[in-house]
Amino acid sequence: MLPDPNSLSGPLDPAPDAGWADAPPRMGFFTDTSVCIGCKACEVACKEWNDVPGSGLDLLGMSYDNTGALTANSWRHVAFVEQPRPAGHRSPPFAGTPAGGSVSASSAAAGTGNPTGTDPGVPPGSADAAARMAGPGSAPAGPEFLGMPGAQPPGRAGGTEGRTDFRWLMMSDVCKHCTHAACLDVCPTGSLFRTEFGTVVVQEDICNGCGYCISACPYGVIDQRAGDGRAWKCTLCYDRIGAGKTPACAQACPTESIQYGPLDELRERAAARVATLHERGVAEARLYGHDPDDGVGGDGAFFLLLDEPEVYGLPPDPVVTTRDLPKMWKRAGLAALAMAAAAVAAFVGGSS
Known part of the structure; x- marks a missing residue:
């Protein structure tokens, strides 16, 4: 069904409009890039669970990035963005950590780098990722270890006195599962459909390879597989969430940068996370894809970014391409x- 051009904000949950009666809460992803460490566990887990072909070993001349973009063979893509930093820039301390210091051993042993346990970026009851990765009996090494702005590049040891002339921004990109999805509007075979969870899935056995959805996507997410011709993209692990499981990428993420759950809850958690980062002095933190009044009616997969969307290869003002149809x-x-x-x-x- 084509979107109403006079009411692009529409309902937050598009499943009822797609014909799902008594649909469950809309599910989605919140990706907090401030704690992404670029490990690519999400890429690997996605490929393994969904039997996605390998992308090959090609570093592309872009640091550790061997995939480059979302493609038919990369349904998750971890971007590595290296930037010069402003003179005098200093990473803010992690919550509950003295400036320039490290999290206490007792906090690490307790499974949290935040003694108050109020960090909204970590779901209640879960161990802090930095403490887990530090290993038994050792404390995280301050903000550089925690993946905060100004973090050391992967493989570089050192604390707050390390190199300070650049920073790395990392983000695990994925299909946005738009509220108003142009790919659905243009598909002539019904291969693309809206699930009861509000996500958008391609049925490869119905796809005829016309490619209309590829040009319709405002994010450039959908792609055709070479030698196959059909369209492929993230399904938000429809088979897993239908069985009450967490999508493979979120399950594998060691820092809980990728969070899965009811979209309403994720939006609240994301807003609280941004407020916390602002209090810590990370003024550049902002949300992307969370606004139901944007050009696609809000995304089912949205992000916390530490710079402008263009820096991460995202369009600043995406608009559903079938808006005027x-x-x-x-x-x-x-x-x-x-x-x-x-x-x-x-x-x-x-x-x-």
Whole structure:
């Protein structure tokens, strides 16, 4: 169904509009890039669970990035962005950590780098990722270890006195599962469909390889597989979530950068996380894809970014590409009627 051009914000949950009666809560992803360490566990888990072909070993001349973008063979893509930092920039301390210091051993042993246990970026009851990765009996080494802005690049040891002239931004990108999905609007076979969880899935056995969805996607997510021709993308592990399980990428993420759950809860958690980062002095933290009044009606997979969207290869103002189709069809219909009326008038006039 084409979106109403006069009400792009629409409902937050598109499943009922797709015909799902008594649909469960809309599910989605919140990806907190401030704690992404670029390990690519999400990429591997996605490939293993969904039997996605390998992307090959090609570093592309872009640091540790061997995939480059979301493709038919990469349904998750971890971006590595290396930036110069402003002079005098200093990473803010992690919550509950003295400036320039490290998390206490007792906090690490307790499974949290935040003694108050109030960090909204970590779901209640779960161990802090930095403490887990530090290993038994050792404490995390401050903000550089925690993946905060200004973090050391992967494989570089050192604390707060290390190199400070650049920073690495990392983000695990994925299909956005838009509220108003243009790919659904243009698919002629019904291969793409809206699930009861509000996500968008491609049925490869119905796809005819026309490629309309590829040009319609405002994020450039969907791709055709070489030698196959059909469209492929993230399904948000529809088979897993239908069985009450967590998607493979979120299950594998060691820092809980990728969080899965009811979209309403994720939005609340994300807003609290941004507020916390602002209090810590990370003024550049902002959300992307969370606004139901944006050009796609909000995304089912949204992000916390530490710079402008363009830095991560994301469009700053995505718009559902089929937004104007209802108006265009209406105008085309009126024009056709006018032409038909003119032809009839000409025929009648010529006959008389």
